[in-house]
Structure formats: structure tokens, C-alpha cells
Amino acid sequence: MITKRALGLGAISAVAASFALPFRVERSAEADERRESGERKSFANRRYITPVGSGNRSGTDWQNAATLVDINEMIRLAGPGGTVNLLAGDEPFRITDPIAISRGGVSHAPVKVMGIDSAGAPAKARVVGTRTSPYPTTREDFAAMDRGSDVFRLKAGADHLHFSFLEFQNIGNGAFLVQANIAALTLEDIIATNATRFFERDSNKMCTVTDLKVRRVSVDGFSKSAFRLDQNTSNVVMEDVFGDSMRQDFDNFAEGVDLSGNVHDVVFRRCVMRNSQQTRGPDDFWNGDGFTSELGTHSILFEDCIASGNTDAGFDLKSNNVTLLRCKSYGNAANFKLWGKEKVVMQECVSENPIQYGGNQSPTHITAPWGAKVIVKNCRFTDRNRDATVYHTDANDTVKPPVGSTITVTGSGVNSSGKLSFVDLNSKVFIDGVEQPLDGR
Known part of the structure; x- marks a missing residue:
């Protein structure tokens, strides 16, 4: 009896299974269709570019790769969330004229432009221009040099783009030249050598960048700047960015980072800028800075940066509302030159060995010019230079009465062979509550 019941149940189960089977097959077919659709979509969202192109140059695969001048169309075809791959191989992408980009992604779905090798692994694709290399060492050779071309011109519509794994060599005024108001630009894992500038804006056009992220970018050899930001550019984060001008002279003049206009809400973390050089006569002022910001910029944080x-x-x-936290500056004519009048704070910073390279500027650790108000907390200053001044004020005597500056210092250590302070007209220096004597002029 038990056996018959068991057999009966088994028969019922078998019948049920026979009815369920078509449903299972149908559901499996739907899953396959969804998977294949996803694969087709993923395939459609990838485009491929090589230095000379191949096949029908549609960019659908390496066998039909497009060329770099087609990058704007490849970005359009890849679409939001898509990727445009540039081949990183022995042959570089050679450029003599700029390339316009007016396509992009959407919020939370950028278009990625990245270098990969033939196996699909991230690798830096090289873009090589015509700028004279090595850089001239005389004014005569500089006047005759090939300045090279900028590379990517970012125009209206070039929003939500993510560039990575690229290498630029011998380029002119910008690997990236902003020629419109754009949003959500990310630059990561990029190196550049021998450039007028790496990142530039067109001063004759709207060029605000909202939401700019730069990470692990290195620029070796520039005669103007690594980065220049202008107008209302905001929500900027730069992390692990390195710039070395390598003393490319004669271009009047190099600045590692140049912020102007109303640039605001900017964060620099672990960034390094060095060796900006301007050579002039012995009685002239020599420019050449690491990090610079002009009047009108504000709300800027430098964290663990070095110049x-x-x-x-x-x-x-020259910014107001600027904070330098754990920054280090050494071997500059003026290690810190802070002009702001509101919320200018140095905290846990280090200044070492300011030196005079030439011209009429004496070496200083901190200079507070023209009405600046600077707060210094828990910083350290060291040198072996008898000509150095630690806390230096510089009154604006172009107005009457001259407008002096104030430096307020707490908890900071000094080990200097030079002068502790220079207190100019109508200026003050307080060290742990003690006012330093007036020097005048």
C-alpha cells in the first residue's frame, strides 16, 4: 500500500514536472535574450581607436578601428556609460592640429576615454605633438622653436567625460583646452612631458568647469603652467598631482597651478609643484611660482601639498578663505606669500631654506603683503641663511596712509640664522601674544 501511494505521488510529480517544463524553457529563453541584449549593448557601447585606423573605421572593434580625429563621433556612438578605447602600443598617436570634442555622457553615466593595450588591460596611449624637444636653453632658440598644438578642445556639450591612461608628449597650449562652460570632467592616470600647459582655458570664451576631478596626473616640463582654471570654476578636487616646470624659461612665466577669476571650492591633496623659473636682470623682480591664486578666488584648501x-x-x-594644512614649502625665494584679508590660515606647515635665485626679492619664509591678515598655527621654520626673514610684512604704500599687514603666530617653532620678523609701516606681527617691534622702511 505504501509503495502504491509512493508510486502515485511520483506519477503526480512527473506530470506536474511535464507541465512546468515549458515555463522553465520559456524563462530560460528570456534570460538568454536579456543576456545577449546586454552583451550587444555592451559591445555597442565600446568604440576603438588606433593611430592609423583599420577596416571600415567604424570603431566597432580593433579590426575596424577609427582614428583620433574621429574621437568626437566615437564618444557619440559609445553614448552615456560607454567607453572609447585608445590603443596603447609601440606606435603613438601623432597630432599636428587640435581636435574638437562636443559630445559627452550624462549624470552618473559618463563616457570614458581610456588607453588600453591589445589584450584589454589599462595602459597609457601616447599622444605626440610637434613642440620642440628638448626645450630651448637660450632666448634665441626659444624665439625660433615650434610651439606645438593643443590637443583636445572641449566645447559646449563635452560634459560628463572621464579621461584616463593617456600620455602626452611635446604639446602646445593644452592637452585639454576648455572653450565652453562644461561639467563633470575627470582626468586620471595621465602623464605629460614638454608642454606649454597641460590644462588650459580659452580666455576669449566662456570656460567655467563645474565638478572637476584630477587624480594621479604628472606634468614634467612646462613653460606656462600645469593647470590654469578661470571664471566660475568650482567643485574641484586635485589629488596626487605632480608638476615640475623643469626650469623651462623665457615664456614669461611659469606657474604650476594658476587660479583666477571667481574660482572657488577647490581642494588640493598631496599635490607637488616645483622649479618654475624666470630669469631677468639683477635689479628686476623674478616671477615663477608653484601654486598661485588671484584676487577674487576663495574657499580653497591645500592639504599635504609641497612647493x-x-x-x-x-x-x-591672493585668495580669501584659504587654508594650508600640513603643507611644505622649501627652496623658493618666498616659501609662502599670502595676500588674503579674511580667513587665511596656515596650520602644521613646514618652511625650509628660502633662497634668492636672482633679482631684487630677498628670501622669506612667510610674506604678508598689502593688508593681508594671516594666522599661523603650529608651524615650523628652519634655515641656514643669514639673509632670510621668517615673518615678513609688506605694506601697500601706493595709498595714503600705507595699508599694513598682520601675521598672528601661535605654537610655532623657529630655527633660523636670519631675521625673525620684519614689521613694515602700519603692520603687526604677534608671536604667541607678543607684538614684535616695528622696523619701518
Whole structure:
């Protein structure tokens, strides 16, 4: 009896299974269709570019690769969330004229432009221009040099783009030249050598960048700047960015980072700028800075950043609401030159060995010019230079009465062979509550 019941149940189960089977097959077919659709979509969202192109140049695969001049169309075809791959191989992408980009992604779905090798692994694709290399060492050779071309011109519509794994060599005024208001630009894992500038804006056009992220970018050899940001550019984060001008002279003049206009809400973390050089006569002022910001910029944080070897200032900042946290500046004519009048704070920073490269600027650790108000907390200053001044004020005597500056210092250590302070007209220096004597002029 038990056996018959068991057999009966088994028969019922078998019948049920026979009815369920078509449903299972149908559901499996739907899953396969969804998977294949996803694969087709993924395939459609990838485009491929090589230095000379191949096949029908549609960019659908390596066998039909497009060329770099087609990159704007490849970005359009890849679409939001898509990727445009540039081949990183022995042959570089050679450029003599700029390339316009007016396509992009959408919020949360950028288009990625990245270098990969033939196996699909991330690798830096090389873009090589015509700028004279090595850089001239005389004014005569500089006047005759090939300045090279900028590379990517970012125009209206070039929003939500992510560039990575690229290498630029011998380029002119910008690997990236912003020629419109754009949003959500990311640059990562990029190196550049021998450039007028790496990142530039067109001063004759709207060029605000909203939401700019730069990470692990290195620029070796520039005669103007690594980065220049302008107008209302905001929400900027730069992390692990390195710039070395390598003393490319004669271009009047190099600045590692140049912020102007109303640039605001900017964060620099672990960034390094060094060796900006301007050579002039012995009685002239020599420019050449690491990090600079002009009047009108505000709300800027420098965290764990380093500036060195510049013939003017390591940090030359005219911003209000600027904080330098754990920054180091050494071997510049003026290690810190801070002009702001509101919320200008140095905290846990280090200044070492300011030196005079030439011209009429004496070496200083901190200079507070023209009405600046600077707060210095828990910083350290060291040198072996008898000509150095640690806390230096510079009154604006172009107005009457001259407008002096104030430096307020707490908890900071000094080990200097030079002068502790220079207190100019109508200026003050307080060290742990003690006012330093007036020097005048």
C-alpha cells in the first residue's frame, strides 16, 4: 500500500514536472535574450581607436578601428556609460592640429576615454605633438622653436567625460583646452612631458568647469603652467598631482597651478609643484611660482601639498578663505606669500631654506603683503641663511596712509640664522601674544 501511494505521488510529480517544463524553457529563453541584449549593448557601447585606423573605421572593434580625429563621433556612438578605447602600443598617436570634442555622457553615466593595450588591460596611449624637444636653453632658440598644438578642445556639450591612461608628449597650449562652460570632467592616470600647459582655458570664451576631478596626473616640463582654471570654476578636487616646470624659461612665466577669476571650492591633496623659473636682470623682480591664486578666488584648501625650487613663491595666494594644512614649502625665494584679508590660515606647515635665485626679492619664509591678515598655527621654520626673514610684512604704500599687514603666530617653532620678523609701516606681527617691534622702511 505504501509503495502504491509512493508510486502515485511520483506519477503526480512527473506530470506536474511535464507541465512546468515549458515555463522553465520559456524563462530560460528570456534570460538568454536579456543576456545577449546586454552583451550587444555592451559591445555597442565600446568604440576603438588606433593611430592609423583599420577596416571600415567604424570603431566597432580593433579590426575596424577609427582614428583620433574621429574621437568626437566615437564618444557619440559609445553614448552615456560607454567607453572609447585608445590603443596603447609601440606606435603613438601623432597630432599636428587640435581636435574638437562636443559630445559627452550624462549624470552618473559618463563616457570614458581610456588607453588600453591589445589584450584589454589599462595602459597609457601616447599622444605626440610637434613642440620642440628638448626645450630651448637660450632666448634665441626659444624665439625660433615650434610651439606645438593643443590637443583636445572641449566645447559646449563635452560634459560628463572621464579621461584616463593617456600620455602626452611635446604639446602646445593644452592637452585639454576648455572653450565652453562644461561639467563633470575627470582626468586620471595621465602623464605629460614638454608642454606649454597641460590644462588650459580659452580666455576669449566662456570656460567655467563645474565638478572637476584630477587624480594621479604628472606634468614634467612646462613653460606656462600645469593647470590654469578661470571664471566660475568650482567643485574641484586635485589629488596626487605632480608638476615640475623643469626650469623651462623665457615664456614669461611659469606657474604650476594658476587660479583666477571667481574660482572657488577647490581642494588640493598631496599635490607637488616645483622649479618654475624666470630669469631677468639683477635689479628686476623674478616671477615663477608653484601654486598661485588671484584676487577674487576663495574657499580653497591645500592639504599635504609641497612647493619647491621656484624663483618667486612656493605658494603665492591672493585668495580669501584659504587654508594650508600640513603643507611644505622649501627652496623658493618666498616659501609662502599670502595676500588674503579674511580667513587665511596656515596650520602644521613646514618652511625650509628660502633662497634668492636672482633679482631684487630677498628670501622669506612667510610674506604678508598689502593688508593681508594671516594666522599661523603650529608651524615650523628652519634655515641656514643669514639673509632670510621668517615673518615678513609688506605694506601697500601706493595709498595714503600705507595699508599694513598682520601675521598672528601661535605654537610655532623657529630655527633660523636670519631675521625673525620684519614689521613694515602700519603692520603687526604677534608671536604667541607678543607684538614684535616695528622696523619701518
